[in-house]
Amino acid sequence: MLPAAVDPPIRVVHLGIGAFFRAFALPCFEALNMKLPRQQDRYAVMGVSLRSPAIRDALALQDFTYHTIERNPDADVARRITCLVDVGFAGEDRERILAVMAAPEVSLVSLTITEKGYCHKNGQLDARHPDIMHDVENPATPISAPGFIVAALARRRAAGTAPFTCMSCDNLTNNGHLLSAVVTGLAALTDPGLAAWIKAEASFPVSMVDRIVPATTDDDRADVARLVEGTDRAPVFHEPFWQWVLEDNFGPMGRPDFAHVGVQMVADVTPYETMKLRCLNGSHTALALLGQLHGKQSVSAAIADPLLAGFINSLWTQEIIPSVTVPQGEDINAYCRALGERFSNPRIMHQTEQIARDTSQKLQPRILAPLAENLSAGRSVLRLCLVIAGWLTFVRQIQVSQQQLHDPLAKTIAEIIAATHDGDSYVRAMLGLKGVFHHAIASHEMVITNVTSWYRQIDADGIAACLKEAAALEVDSNNRSARQ
Ligand code: CS2
Numbered sequence: 001m002l003p004a005a006v007d008p009p010i011r012v013v014h015l016g017i018g019a020f021f022r023a024f025a026l027p028c029f030e031a032l033n034m035k036l037p038r039q040q041d042r043y044a045v046m047g048v049s050l051r052s053p054a055i056r057d058a059l060a061l062q063d064f065t066y067h068t069i070e071r072n073p074d075a076d077v078a079r080r081i082t083c084l085v086d087v088g089f090a091g092e093d094r095e096r097i098l099a100v101m102a103a104p105e106v107s108l109v110s111l112t113i114t115e116k117g118y119c120h121k122n123g124q125l126d127a128r129h130p131d132i133m134h135d136v137e138n139p140a141t142p143i144s145a146p147g148f149i150v151a152a153l154a155r156r157r158a159a160g161t162a163p164f165t166c167m168s169c170d171n172l173t174n175n176g177h178l179l180s181a182v183v184t185g186l187a188a189l190t191d192p193g194l195a196a197w198i199k200a201e202a203s204f205p206v207s208m209v210d211r212i213v214p215a216t217t218d219d220d221r222a223d224v225a226r227l228v229e230g231t232d233r234a235p236v237f238h239e240p241f242w243q244w245v246l247e248d249n250f251g252p253m254g255r256p257d258f259a260h261v262g263v264q265m266v267a268d269v270t271p272y273e274t275m276k277l278r279c280l281n282g283s284h285t286a287l288a289l290l291g292q293l294h295g296k297q298s299v300s301a302a303i304a305d306p307l308l309a310g311f312i313n314s315l316w317t318q319e320i321i322p323s324v325t326v327p328q329g330e331d332i333n334a335y336c337r338a339l340g341e342r343f344s345n346p347r348i349m350h351q352t353e354q355i356a357r358d359t360s361q362k363l364q365p366r367i368l369a370p371l372a373e374n375l376s377a378g379r380s381v382l383r384l385c386l387v388i389a390g391w392l393t394f395v396r397q398i399q400v401s402q403q404q405l406h407d408p409l410a411k412t413i414a415e416i417i418a419a420t421h422d423g424d425s426y427v428r429a430m431l432g433l434k435g436v437f438h439h440a441i442a443s444h445e446m447v448i449t450n451v452t453s454w455y456r457q458i459d460a461d462g463i464a465a466c467l468k469e470a471a472a473l474e475v476d477s478n479n480r481s482a483r484q
Helices: 019-024 026-034 054-060 094-102 130-137 145-159 175-190 192-201 218-227 270-293 299-303 306-323 332-344 352-356 359-377 382-400 410-419 423-431 445-461 463-472
Strands: 010-015 044-049 066-071 076-081 084-089 108-111 165-168 207-210 236-238 243-247 264-266
Touching (some): 010 145, 019 026, 019 066, 019 236, 066 218, 076 218, 084 094, 094 145, 108 145, 130 145, 130 175, 145 175, 145 192, 175 192, 270 332, 270 352, 270 359, 270 382, 299 332, 299 352, 306 332, 306 359, 306 463, 359 382, 359 445, 382 423, 382 445, 382 463, 410 423, 445 463
Parallel strands (some): 010 108, 044 084, 108 165, 243 264
Antiparallel strands (some): 066 076
16 A cells, blocks of 8 residues: 655745735746655745735635636636645734744745835835834734744744745845845844844845736636636736746755756846846836826737837837846847737736836836946936836826825825925925935936926926937937927
C-alpha cells in the first residue's frame, strides 16, 4: 500500500493578497508544485489581507482555491490554483497570522502592498506615520505590514528560528532595499538588538514583477460561469505576458527553485526594474492621466487613439528610452513595441481610472526619475512635464466635480486647490508637495516653466492640441516657453 500523501506545511506567507499576486506569483508556485513529485515538498501559501476581510471571506467559501483566466486576443485559458491554503485578515486574525509567520517551516514572506504600504518617506521609515506610531506603541499587536514582519521576526529570534526571507513584489525602485529600510527602521525603534539581528541575518531580495492584471469587472464575473466548472467568487483575469526577475539573494532558509519555472534569477535587478518602471509603468501613468482627460476609459481604447499613441511613442523614443541603461541582451525598442501590443489587447479592460489612482506615489520612479536624469544630461523633459501637468489637471477636475480622489494625498491636494485661485499659483503649490517632488525638481526653472505652460494650454486649447504638439516636438527641444 502506498503511504498516505502528507499535506505540505505553509512555507510562504504573502502580505497583500490582491488580484496581482494571485494572478502573478501563485501560478508560479502552482507550476513549481507540479514539478515536485512528493506532496510534502510542495509549497503551501497563506495569504494575508491587510485592509479588508472580503477576499478571505470569498475564498474561504471555496477552500481558498480559485481560477486565473488568461485573456488572449482570441481565447481565454482558465487554470485552477490550489497552492493557496489559507487567508487571514490582519484586523481579525492577527494571532493566527503571526503564529504562522513565526513557524520554522515558513521560509519566505512576500509582499504586494503598494508603495503606500511601506509607510516610508524618501526611502526611510516614516516614524510619524499613524500606523507606525501604533506599531511602535504596540509591537506585539501590529497593524502595518512592516509591523507584522518585525513582530514575527521577534518571535523567531526569541525561539532561535532563522529569519524568513522578505521579498517585496511591488513596483518600486529597489523594492528590497526599501523593505529592508522600513523593517530594520521599525525594529530599531522598539528593539535595537532585534534590528541588528535582522540586519545581520535576514535577506531582502529585489524583484521586478510584470503582468497586467486589471480589476475584475462584472462582465468578467459573468464570463467565469462559461469558463470553469462550478462557481468561483474570486477569479482573477490577466494578460498572457509574465516576467519575474529576482535578485538571487535569499537568506539562511534557501529559496524555492524559481528558475525551474521561468523566473530570471540575476545578481542585479536594477536595469530590468528601471526599464520596466519607466517604459511600461511610465507610459501607463501617461496613458491613464492623459487618457482620462481625453475621454478614454481603458488602456486599449487610449492606445488605439492616434494622438495618444503618437504621444506615447515620442515619450518613449525621446525621453524615456534615452534615460534607461538597457539590461544586457535586451532590445529596448522591441520591448516598447511589445508593450504597445500588450496595451492594445482589447480583451484586457484595464481602466485608466484604476491606473490613475495613487499617482502621487507612482510619479517618482515612473516619471520624475527619468525627468531628473534627463535634466542633468541636458535631454528633453517636455513630454514628461506634460504628464505632470496632466496629473495636476486630472486631480483638479476630480476635486472640482466633487468626485472621490483615490490618493493618499487627497486631503492635502484638496487644501491646495481650495487655497490657490489661479493656475500658476496652483502649479507652484503642487510642485511643492513634499514627498512627491524633490526640491531640485520642484525648483528647477525649466520644470516650473514647462509644467505651467502645459497646464495653461490644456486649460485653454484642450488635451488633444497638447498631445499633437508634444508628439511633433523636435528631438531634444526644451524650448516651448518661447512660444507662450
Ligand atoms: C499599473 C501596474 O496600476 C498601475 O499602476 O501601471 O499595475 C501595471 O499594470 C503592472 O505593473 C504591470 O506589470
